[in-house]
Every structure is written in C-alpha cells, then in structure tokens.
Amino acid sequence: MDDLITWINSNSSLGILLAIGVLSMLESLAFVGILVPGIAILATLSWFAGQQALSLPFMLLSGFIGAVIGDWLSYLLGRYASHWISTLPIIKRHPNWLTEGQRFFARYGGRSIFLGRFVGPIRAVIPFVAGSCAMPPQRFLVFNLLSAACWAPVSLLPAYWLGQQAEELQMTWNIWLQLIALLMFVAVLFQAAHHQLEPGNWLYRYLHPFAEHPHRQLRTRLFATSMLATLLACIGVRLYWALPSWEHSTFERMQSLPEHLLPTITLSTLPGDGLFLALGSLSTALLLWFYRHRSAALCFAGTVAATMAINTLLKLLFDWPRPAIGQQLYESASFPSGHAAGAAALLAGWAVLMAHKYEARTKRRIYLATFALIAPVALSRVLLGVHWPLDVVAGSTVGLFFAALLRWQMDQEGNYTQPTAFRYWLGAGIVLLSLGYALWRLPSAISFYAG
Incomplete structure (x- = not known):
C-alpha cells in the first residue's frame, strides 16, 4: 500500500484514471480477476481521485471502458481458446472455478453476465464461460455494456465520495x-x-x-x-x-x-x-x-x-x-x-x-x-x-x-x-x-x- 501511495503522489491525474481503467479490466479478465485484489485497489484509487477532485465523469468512463474490455477479452478467450486454457495447470488445480461459473451460467443464462459482474470470483469466469458456450456476440455485448455501466458507479463512487471531503461528511x-x-x-x-x-x-x-x-x-x-x-x-x-x-x-x-x-x-x-x-x-x-x-x-x-x-x-x-x-x-x-x-x-x-x-x-x-x-x-x-x-x-x-x-x-x-x-x-x-x-x-x- 505504501508503494501505491508513493506512485500516486508522483504521477499525474491521467495516471490515476489510466490505472483505474487497467485495474477495472484486470478485475474482469478471465481468471486474472480471481487472483488480483482489484476491488480493494480500485477503492484506494477512487479515494485518491476524490481527494484530488479529479473529473467524476472521466473516472466513471475509465472504469466503464476497462470493465467492458476485460469482459470482452474474456469472452473472446472462451470462444476461441477455451480448450487450451482449460488444460493450464492452474485451471486443473482449481476445477471449481469453471464448474461454478458453468452452473451459474446454466441457471441464469444471459442475465448471468449482468449478475456475475457483482458476484465475487464469478465475475472473472462468467464471460469466459459465455464465450465457450458460443453465446452470440451481439447478445453478450449488450449485457456487457449494461453490467459495466452499473458496476462502475457502484464500485467507484463510494470511495470517490469519501475521498472528496471526509471530514465535512x-x-x-x-x-x-x-x-x-x-x-x-x-x-x-x-x-x-x-x-x-x-x-x-x-x-x-x-x-x-x-x-x-x-x-x-x-x-x-x-x-x-x-x-x-x-x-x-x-x-x-x-x-x-x-x-x-x-x-x-x-x-x-x-x-x-x-x-x-x-x-x-x-x-x-x-x-x-x-x-x-x-x-x-x-x-x-x-x-x-x-x-x-x-x-x-x-x-x-x-x-x-x-x-x-x-x-x-x-x-x-x-x-x-x-x-x-x-x-x-x-x-x-x-x-x-x-x-x-x-x-x-x-x-x-x-x-x-x-x-x-x-x-x-x-x-x-x-x-x-x-x-x-x-x-x-x-x-x-x-x-x-x-x-x-x-x-x-x-x-x-x-x-x-x-x-x-x-x-x-x-x-x-x-x-x-x-x-x-x-x-x-x-x-x-x-x-x-x-x-x-x-x-x-x-x-x-x-x-x-x-x-
């Protein structure tokens, strides 16, 4: 955390917005989001963005774009590389990642793209499962846009709001x-x-x-x-x-x-x-x-x-x-x-x-x-x-x-x-x-x- 604070203090506002976008993407990327504590880091970055009075629309837009890209990359991996990825050693050591995602997708269908965005480890698996199940890309894109548009304010606004003027609240x-x-x-x-x-x-x-x-x-x-x-x-x-x-x-x-x-x-x-x-x-x-x-x-x-x-x-x-x-x-x-x-x-x-x-x-x-x-x-x-x-x-x-x-x-x-x-x-x-x-x-x- 000390290294993160030093990095933020030594870089421009643009760096914070880019970091929010990249971490939003990693948080949604297939299986990577399970290993990366993206929400905790995003909350910290959002708090600093609020403290420095960075543009709220641009911060939300950065998180939105990152989330959309992360899910879309996961979908493409599932659609075109699911067989190869399922043979990776880390996936074999954690078979429950895929089985839980498949069960969730089978239960909720297209809605799982939206719901999964807000459900812990499932977030980084559902788009991959949707791609491996050959979900139509147009249908996936709609759910991807909707879920990212709702996820960005929910995940970023509270910390941003607290960072602006915590003492006045x-x-x-x-x-x-x-x-x-x-x-x-x-x-x-x-x-x-x-x-x-x-x-x-x-x-x-x-x-x-x-x-x-x-x-x-x-x-x-x-x-x-x-x-x-x-x-x-x-x-x-x-x-x-x-x-x-x-x-x-x-x-x-x-x-x-x-x-x-x-x-x-x-x-x-x-x-x-x-x-x-x-x-x-x-x-x-x-x-x-x-x-x-x-x-x-x-x-x-x-x-x-x-x-x-x-x-x-x-x-x-x-x-x-x-x-x-x-x-x-x-x-x-x-x-x-x-x-x-x-x-x-x-x-x-x-x-x-x-x-x-x-x-x-x-x-x-x-x-x-x-x-x-x-x-x-x-x-x-x-x-x-x-x-x-x-x-x-x-x-x-x-x-x-x-x-x-x-x-x-x-x-x-x-x-x-x-x-x-x-x-x-x-x-x-x-x-x-x-x-x-x-x-x-x-x-x-x-x-x-x-x-």
Whole structure:
C-alpha cells in the first residue's frame, strides 16, 4: 500500500484514471480477476481521485471502458481458446472455478453476465464461460455494456465520495443514515408485498375476492392505488400545513454537503431533464413501433407526456414557491417536482418493458434496481436546493402512477409479446443514451446549478 501511495503522489491525474481503467479490466479478465485484489485497489484509487477532485465523469468512463474490455477479452478467450486454457495447470488445480461459473451460467443464462459482474470470483469466469458456450456476440455485448455501466458507479463512487471531503461528511452523517434507512424500508416493504401477492401466500388469499379474476391485475392496481394515495397525502399536507417544520428542518440539514459533491449530485438529476425525457420516450416509442407494437409505442410516449402534463397542471394549481436557490434558477412553481415525476415515469416505464412476461422474482429484481435509480434523482433536487422534500415525493408518485397504468395497459393486450432482441436493443439504447447525454450535458448543468 505504501508503494501505491508513493506512485500516486508522483504521477499525474491521467495516471490515476489510466490505472483505474487497467485495474477495472484486470478485475474482469478471465481468471486474472480471481487472483488480483482489484476491488480493494480500485477503492484506494477512487479515494485518491476524490481527494484530488479529479473529473467524476472521466473516472466513471475509465472504469466503464476497462470493465467492458476485460469482459470482452474474456469472452473472446472462451470462444476461441477455451480448450487450451482449460488444460493450464492452474485451471486443473482449481476445477471449481469453471464448474461454478458453468452452473451459474446454466441457471441464469444471459442475465448471468449482468449478475456475475457483482458476484465475487464469478465475475472473472462468467464471460469466459459465455464465450465457450458460443453465446452470440451481439447478445453478450449488450449485457456487457449494461453490467459495466452499473458496476462502475457502484464500485467507484463510494470511495470517490469519501475521498472528496471526509471530514465535512461528519456533520451530515445522521440525516444520511435516516434517508438510507427510509429508502431501505421502502424497498423491503415493496419486496415483501410483491412476494405476498403471489398465489398461495397469505396476502393473496386475503385479497382473493379481488384477485380471482386475472384481468384485474391485483399487483398493478394496488401499486397504482398506493401511489395515488401518497400523492393525495402530499397534497393534503400542502393544503393544511403548508411547509411543516420537519420538512423545513430536513431540507436545511440536506444543504450542508461539500461543494465537491456538486458534479455527482448534478449527474444524478440529469435523467429528469426535459430533453432527456423527450429523447428517451421518443426513441423507445420508435423501437416499439419498429417491432410492430404500435399500441405499446403510443402508450409509452403517452405515459411520459401525461406525467408531465399532470405535473404542470398541479404546479399551476398550487403555485407553491421554491426554496430561495430554486427561485433564482427557475421561474416555475415547486410542487410537485417535474424532474422527479419525469424520471420516475421514464425509468419505471423502461422497467415495465424489461420485466414484461418475466416471472415474479425477476420482476421484483428489475423493479428494485429501478427504484435505486429513481431515488437519487428525487434526492438530488432537494440537495441542489431547488425543491422541498415533499415536492419530490409527490412528483415521484405521479410518475410511478402513470408507469403503473402503462403496465396495466400492456397486460390488457394479451397478444403483446417481446422478442428477445427487443430487450437487448432497448438496454443498449438506454446505456448509450444515458452516457451520451451525461457527457454532453453535465458540464453546462454543473455551471447552471453552481449559480
């Protein structure tokens, strides 16, 4: 570790970014990742990158590219050199490396590329196994891009964030523990309720009079009802208590983050930008239209459009003032948050398309992963000082309500089926659109929110 610190201190910022890329590649490279403690070294490098205030987008891009290259090389080795590699002495001494990877791949198929990226030693074996099993390269590439895009922030951001201003974070640890606990509670509650609504479980049996007709879609109806009830509760608070003391206190406590976190927070808010919503909904609708799902294409575009229309109408009705910073940056009203509403509708709409026709367990995983993407968008609006906490809660419920209506409409169409290629193209399109938009928009967005 002392040698690593000396090396970092004597080299440029470019050296740190290159080292992150190389180690990300080695962490994913066939069998090498098992032997190299890549995660520990990457965490150290990310901490130094945060301490030296290196560019966050470039750090994430470096990790992303390295991870993609590592998996792709492993795939090529498995496809063209699996027989030779399996005869190597180190592989013969550890046959469980391949057997566990083959078992994991046989169980999850293409999804194992994504899931394996986050599972210890399996990470360095699954791409090799996929290549040896002659998985189509186009299909592998889509999973490779998706998994790397999710892996890079998860693996690099925490250490980078801590390295920026660790001493200043001590002032705000309490509010963050509370927020994390709240988000975990919501996720666990959704997981438990979704599971209990499967046939045979007690909640399903209790609600059997409503569930005996399949077209009633119990889960979707309950979720939409809960979102509508939450929105009405937020409206009730605004009408009768205006700005409660607890909401004002929470807002103030969330404003004491270090300025170094502005790029990260700004990056989190970009999925709610109007242009991103337009590009995302239009491109998805065109893809659905190309696959002859014209009704679904119109419904998807209508989901985002209706969300923003209702959100705008509520803004005009309540005309609730933004916090001081928000009034300097925006002329529109505060309640509800348009960014939170739009991002929730678009991201949840994508999740509905991805999860359609899958079994309940897979759907839960997709929905929970989407929740982990929607929550930062909502939180970023409060952290940037442009919305009150209740604004983002109300906005998110509006978007999720219309996403539930999209799910209901798709289930109503019994003949709606998705070819496997649709999900691959949709996933790849989401990743490329998100990366391209972030690289293009982030610098100007940082300047905008910095005031």
